[in-house]
Amino acid sequence: MLSALHFHSLPLGTQFTLLVAVPSIVTLFVGKLVFLPDARLRTILRDFLKTDWKYLGVAWVVTNVVNTLALHFHAGRTFTEFVYAIEGATVATFQGIASTPLTLLFTAVYLVGFPFVVLFTYFKLKAHNEEEAKRYALAYVFLVVLSVPFFILFPVKVSSLYLTTVEPLMYELDPAIQHGIFSTDTLVKAFPSLHTGLSVLAALYARKADTAYAYTIGVLAVAIVFSTLYLGIHWMTDAVFAIILVGCAYYLSRRVSEPRWSVVSREAVAAVRRTAGR
Secondary structure: OOHHHHOOOOOOOHHHHHHHHHHHHHHHHHHHHHOOOOOHHHHHHHHHHHHHHHHHHHHHHHHHHHHHHHHHHOOOOHHHHHHHHOOOOOOHHHHHHOHHHHHHHHHHHHHHHHHHHHHHHHHHHHHHOHHHHHHHHHHHHHHHHHHHHHHHHHOOOOOOHOOOOOOOOOOOOOOOHHHHHOOOOOOOOOOOOOHHHHHHHHHHHHHOOOHHHHHHHHHHHHHHHHHHHOOOOOOOHHHHHHHHHHHHHHHHHHOOOOOOHHHHHHHHHHHHHHHHOO
């Protein structure tokens, strides 16, 4: 194992990757032991290589394309003042209870709890109903794509970069975290909050698994939403609008007759033709 001295001698990008990846893998493994105790790891890996990579892979590609678009093609000005006009400095109240232990906790929730909620929910759903797992992956893609116009045309700064009363708690926690976030995020795509949206979407679909898992993901989703506000990343408006988009993505995912990627394009073309024929 790396000693603290050796760890801090690594490049900041490597430190950030290790800080996120190692705890995330451990959390996924613990989730497997708790929520999928009868599933064999070999079977999960075999199914992933056989079929799951298609659904998770498309979701991953779409996410990266959207992040690239938001990074390079967003509008030249920000519209943070409009969000501020709606809610003012209300989000600052979430830091009224700020402390180092809480900051550490919610940073872990934001960086590690989020990927667990979003990714493990797919495998949990698949264990109960494979079609629901596919619909969940499809809803994920719908939600991310629906966010694109807002990231590009309506860029909004993170709350701690606009409000002097809100501290960038997570960014200042560790140089590696600051480096990791700043090197991959424009910090002007706060609206809508995908951390909120994707967590709530996972909680919505988790209801189709067992009750214990649904409650666990529900609690984690609430914690993730709170973490985005407490850490000085998002505005309340970001979270509210993200939940509205979740409703749209969920509705669209239920309307697809077969939750398969090959069907999505076919039904999209059919919908355009129906609209043009009216």
